[in-house]
Amino acid sequence: MLLPLIILALSARPPAAATATAMQPSENCLRRCGDVEIPYPFGVGSGCHLETGDWTFVLSCNRSADGRLRVYNYEIEVVDVSVRRGQLRIYSVINPWCYNGSTSAMNGQSNWWYDMSITNFRINDALNRFTVVGCNSLAYILSLNGTAGADRYMTGCMAMCPGVGRLENGSCAGVGCCQTAIPGGLNGYQVSFDEKFNTSAIAGFSRCSYAVLVEASAFDFRASYVTTDEFMVANGGQLPLVLDWAIGNKTCEEAKRNASAYACVSANSECVDSKYGRGRGYLCNCSAGYDGNPYLLDGCQDINECDESRFRYPCSVPGTCINTPGGFTCTCPDKTTGNAYNGTCGDNKSQLGWKIAIGISSGVVILIVTASCVYMIHAKRRMAKIKREHFRQHGGLLLFEEMKSRQGLSFTLFTQEELEQATNRFDERNVIGKGGNGTVYRGTIAKDNGAVVAIKRCRLATERQKKEFGKEMLILSQINHRNIVKLYGCCLEVEVPMLVYKYIPNGTLYRLIHGGGVASARRIPFAARVGIAHQAAEALAYLHSWASPPIIHGDVKTSNILLDEDYTAKVSDFGASTLAPTDAAQFVTFVQGTCGYLDPEYMRTCRLTDKSDVYSFGVVLLELLTCRKALNLEELEEEKYLSSQFLLAVGEDRLGEILDPQIKGEQSMEVLEQVAELAKQCLEISGEKRPSMREVAEELDRLRKLSLHPWGQPNSGELVALLGGSPSIAADSDQIELSTSTRNISFSDTAYIGIRSPR
Numbered sequence: 001m002l003l004p005l006i007i008l009a010l011s012a013r014p015p016a017a018a019t020a021t022a023m024q025p026s027e028n029c030l031r032r033c034g035d036v037e038i039p040y041p042f043g044v045g046s047g048c049h050l051e052t053g054d055w056t057f058v059l060s061c062n063r064s065a066d067g068r069l070r071v072y073n074y075e076i077e078v079v080d081v082s083v084r085r086g087q088l089r090i091y092s093v094i095n096p097w098c099y100n101g102s103t104s105a106m107n108g109q110s111n112w113w114y115d116m117s118i119t120n121f122r123i124n125d126a127l128n129r130f131t132v133v134g135c136n137s138l139a140y141i142l143s144l145n146g147t148a149g150a151d152r153y154m155t156g157c158m159a160m161c162p163g164v165g166r167l168e169n170g171s172c173a174g175v176g177c178c179q180t181a182i183p184g185g186l187n188g189y190q191v192s193f194d195e196k197f198n199t200s201a202i203a204g205f206s207r208c209s210y211a212v213l214v215e216a217s218a219f220d221f222r223a224s225y226v227t228t229d230e231f232m233v234a235n236g237g238q239l240p241l242v243l244d245w246a247i248g249n250k251t252c253e254e255a256k257r258n259a260s261a262y263a264c265v266s267a268n269s270e271c272v273d274s275k276y277g278r279g280r281g282y283l284c285n286c287s288a289g290y291d292g293n294p295y296l297l298d299g300c301q302d303i304n305e306c307d308e309s310r311f312r313y314p315c316s317v318p319g320t321c322i323n324t325p326g327g328f329t330c331t332c333p334d335k336t337t338g339n340a341y342n343g344t345c346g347d348n349k350s351q352l353g354w355k356i357a358i359g360i361s362s363g364v365v366i367l368i369v370t371a372s373c374v375y376m377i378h379a380k381r382r383m384a385k386i387k388r389e390h391f392r393q394h395g396g397l398l399l400f401e402e403m404k405s406r407q408g409l410s411f412t413l414f415t416q417e418e419l420e421q422a423t424n425r426f427d428e429r430n431v432i433g434k435g436g437n438g439t440v441y442r443g444t445i446a447k448d449n450g451a452v453v454a455i456k457r458c459r460l461a462t463e464r465q466k467k468e469f470g471k472e473m474l475i476l477s478q479i480n481h482r483n484i485v486k487l488y489g490c491c492l493e494v495e496v497p498m499l500v501y502k503y504i505p506n507g508t509l510y511r512l513i514h515g516g517g518v519a520s521a522r523r524i525p526f527a528a529r530v531g532i533a534h535q536a537a538e539a540l541a542y543l544h545s546w547a548s549p550p551i552i553h554g555d556v557k558t559s560n561i562l563l564d565e566d567y568t569a570k571v572s573d574f575g576a577s578t579l580a581p582t583d584a585a586q587f588v589t590f591v592q593g594t595c596g597y598l599d600p601e602y603m604r605t606c607r608l609t610d611k612s613d614v615y616s617f618g619v620v621l622l623e624l625l626t627c628r629k630a631l632n633l634e635e636l637e638e639e640k641y642l643s644s645q646f647l648l649a650v651g652e653d654r655l656g657e658i659l660d661p662q663i664k665g666e667q668s669m670e671v672l673e674q675v676a677e678l679a680k681q682c683l684e685i686s687g688e689k690r691p692s693m694r695e696v697a698e699e700l701d702r703l704r705k706l707s708l709h710p711w712g713q714p715n716s717g718e719l720v721a722l723l724g725g726s727p728s729i730a731a732d733s734d735q736i737e738l739s740t741s742t743r744n745i746s747f748s749d750t751a752y753i754g755i756r757s758p759r
């Protein structure tokens with residue numbers, strides 16, 4: 001194998017050192033050779049280049065064999081020189097390695113190197129790539145110094161042709177061509193072909209392989225490079241390679257110490273250390289705003305930034321750019337002010353215009369603010385007016401007058417704000433019950449030392465209810481019975497009045513009977529049941545007799561009987577309650593009540609009487625006796641209603657079947673039959689035949705005493721202990737409310753209203 005060496009200037013001596021005076025080239029120096037510009041510090045001939053003690057800036061201009069002028073740095077041909085970037089492009093020779101059919105051997109150099117240690121050049125690693133072209137070739141690039149495999153750098157790449165059809169123009173990715181990056185700072189390198197990979201077997205279509213270190217952007221792979229000798233021919237056997245140059249081996253700081261050797265001689269120039277590190281020299285650069293050759297006296301010239309033919313016009317207002325040394329200003333013309341850099345210039349008149357515009361706009365703003373204030377005050381007044389109107393509509397004035405005249409009336413007119421505050425703006429989390437005709441919230445009244453109350457917010461009210469509201473409130477507020485939930489006050493200044501009640505903590509009778517859980521109805525002793533029934537009956541009897549015309553509850557049911565701490569019954573929810581009508585015009589047209597409890601006579605006549613409450617109470621008695629619900633939708637037609645179920649059973653002498661088994665074992669049948677008989681009387685179809693509530697209460701009182709065990713009725717404390725658990729209030733979801741005005745049956749959980757702690 002041939003191993004020819006290309007050794008550059010091994011024995012060459014640097015040119016003689018120049019004079020110690022300020023180094024400036026002669027005017028007569030050659031500055032162009034052929035197509036190549038030769039800027040100082042490069043130069044041809046003594047006195048024309050910067051003397052650094054090496055060959056870096058020494059060029060020659062020779063006429064080559066083809067008659068063209070070419071520039072050489074010693075033996076390397078120069079493509080071009082850049083002072084601004086500190087770069088020199090040279091021609092890098094393409095090395096072919098070809099199979100010679102007649103000698104059956106590989107021709108060319110399998111191994112060679114470039115050594116640039118006589119100059120201060122570094123091979124730019126960002127712009128150059130080691131490139132191999134061929135169909136069966138592996139080539140390496142190595143740094144010159146050191147031991148291979150140890151401190152000596154080495155890389156390579158392999159180009160194969162799995163199929164000629166897969167060769168692609170422009171794609172140097174392993175098929176017919178490969179490229180690899182090189183490390184920074186090389187100033188010489190060795191290349192070698194791996195002789196195990198040769199083209200002897202494929203000489204028919206790809207005789208030669210090539211390796212070259214080349215500027216990546218100057219190389220464009222062609223498929224024909226591997227099948228023909230086009231690669232060599234088209235490029236003249238060479239391609240550009242980018243070198244970085246620098247001055248000497250000192251840093252800027254060190255170089256400045258010897259003014260006669262310091263290369264950055266131009267005013268407005270600065271020194272930049274070589275990017276390859278300490279000991280690799282420095283470069284000169286013109287300062288910002290200047291351009292030119294910093295190695296020449298006055299080489300750095302001010303840039304005219306205002307020259308539109310060279311730069312984008314730097315000011316925002318045309319004709320305002322004024323060039324300054326190292327910069328520029330954008331100055332608004334005479335009699336104008338503004339920002340000509342990135343704004344506008346205006347004459348003083350238009351400044352005035354601006355001021356007027358600003359004045360006008362601030363005036364408009366003030367106007368808008370004032371208008372909004374006026375509007376808000378107006379809206380507030382209107383709001384207050386609406387509140388007053390609601391208050392008046394709901395009979396609030398009457399109520400207010402009455403309250404003033406009757407001293408000692410414990411009834412409060414709450415404001416909307418007070419109730420909003422009490423319920424945290426009617427927060428969902430404060431809901432303790434939801435029903436067809438309203439929602440009940442638990443609330444805390446701040447002005448009453450945090451008294452806990454129940455606030456019922458009705459969904460809607462009929463016109464009549466609205467009109468009579470104040471009057472009714474006045475009457476209800478005076479009701480004071482131990483078995484009726486105390487009404488503390490109301491709020492009339494909203495569209496549908498809100499009611500404020502004493503808060504009753506132990507839930508409803510409905511829940512106690514049907515609710516399951518710890519407080520299972522099956523555990524309520526018969527005596528306690530009769531006791532609760534008696535208390536509820538007393539409450540209703542009181543309502544019916546207290547006023548004339550009587551107050552009719554209108555919606556008696558187990559979920560409207562609340563239980564307080566010691567399980568005393570408290571009748572509640574006068575949502576449907578009404579003063580008995582005194583003339584035909586006042587007949588109730590909006591039937592409110594609950595399916596399963598509704599008086600059939602009332603359904604027929606639309607006339608609500610105190611006997612309607614008696615009928616409903618009969619159903620409550622049945623629930624206590626049987627632990628069955630007033631309405632069971634799952635049952636057969638005639639069995640749906642507990643009342644009809646019961647009457648059917650009594651008629652067929654099957655009372656025993658329908659009674660709650662627990663009380664059967666606990667109480668003599670005789671007493672049970674008497675309670676059942678009372679219930680039966682309450683459920684008479686004709687209201688006239690039903691007993692009055694007073695009679696019912698008295699009979700229940702008698703039965704209660706009868707039902708007492710020999711050792712006495714469990715006192716309330718025992719009942720609390722017996723029922724135990726943590727009482728909670730929950731909506732009863734399986735009640736059905738019926739409205740005859742719409743004939744719509746809707747599921748609802750109308751249950752109870754609550755309440756407020758004793759003052």
Ligand SMILES: *[C@@H]1O[C@H](CO)[C@@H](O)[C@H](O)[C@H]1NC(C)=O
Pocket residue numbers: 052053054248249279
């Ligand atoms: C720097 O260059 C000078 C002259 O070329 C040489 O004498 C000197 O040894 C070099 N110094 C270093 C640190 O390479």
Ligand SMILES: *[C@@H]1O[C@H](CO)[C@@H](O)[C@H](O)[C@H]1NC(C)=O
Pocket residue numbers: 060061062072074075076
């Ligand atoms: C260029 O010419 C000079 C003198 O004329 C000679 O010394 C040098 O070797 C030549 N360089 C090349 C690359 O031909």
Ligand SMILES: *[C@@H]1O[C@H](CO)[C@@H](O)[C@H](O)[C@H]1NC(C)=O
Pocket residue numbers: 100101102103107
């Ligand atoms: C092959 O080698 C011979 C002998 O060195 C040489 O004369 C001939 O030109 C070579 N052929 C090619 C195509 O390089």
Ligand SMILES: *[C@@H]1O[C@H](CO)[C@@H](O)[C@H](O)[C@H]1NC(C)=O
Pocket residue numbers: 115117144145146
């Ligand atoms: C590196 O190469 C240069 C040029 O061939 C040589 O002068 C120098 O001694 C070498 N250094 C080492 C450590 O091999």
Ligand SMILES: *[C@@H]1O[C@H](CO)[C@@H](O)[C@H](O)[C@H]1NC(C)=O
Pocket residue numbers: 167168169222223
């Ligand atoms: C590659 O480009 C040449 C022209 O430059 C074209 O003739 C040839 O068909 C192209 N080959 C492929 C494989 O694209």
Ligand SMILES: *[C@@H]1O[C@H](CO)[C@@H](O)[C@H](O)[C@H]1NC(C)=O
Pocket residue numbers: 104105106195196197198199200
């Ligand atoms: C080509 O490579 C093969 C396998 O590595 C080897 O046997 C052969 O001698 C080589 N031919 C030439 C001409 O170097």
Ligand SMILES: *[C@@H]1O[C@H](CO)[C@@H](O)[C@H](O)[C@H]1NC(C)=O
Pocket residue numbers: 019020258259260261
């Ligand atoms: C300063 O530079 C001049 C010119 O290169 C050189 O002759 C002289 O010895 C240098 N002086 C010092 C102190 O390095």
Ligand SMILES: *[C@@H]1O[C@H](CO)[C@@H](O)[C@H](O)[C@H]1NC(C)=O
Pocket residue numbers: 272283285286287288289
């Ligand atoms: C030279 O100066 C220009 C502008 O002042 C700057 O963009 C450039 O990066 C500088 N060159 C170096 C090598 O610092």
Ligand SMILES: *[C@@H]1O[C@H](CO)[C@@H](O)[C@H](O)[C@H]1NC(C)=O
Pocket residue numbers: 339341342343
């Ligand atoms: C406009 O120019 C002024 C003055 O040069 C400068 O302070 C400001 O940041 C510039 N604004 C923009 C958006 O460029």
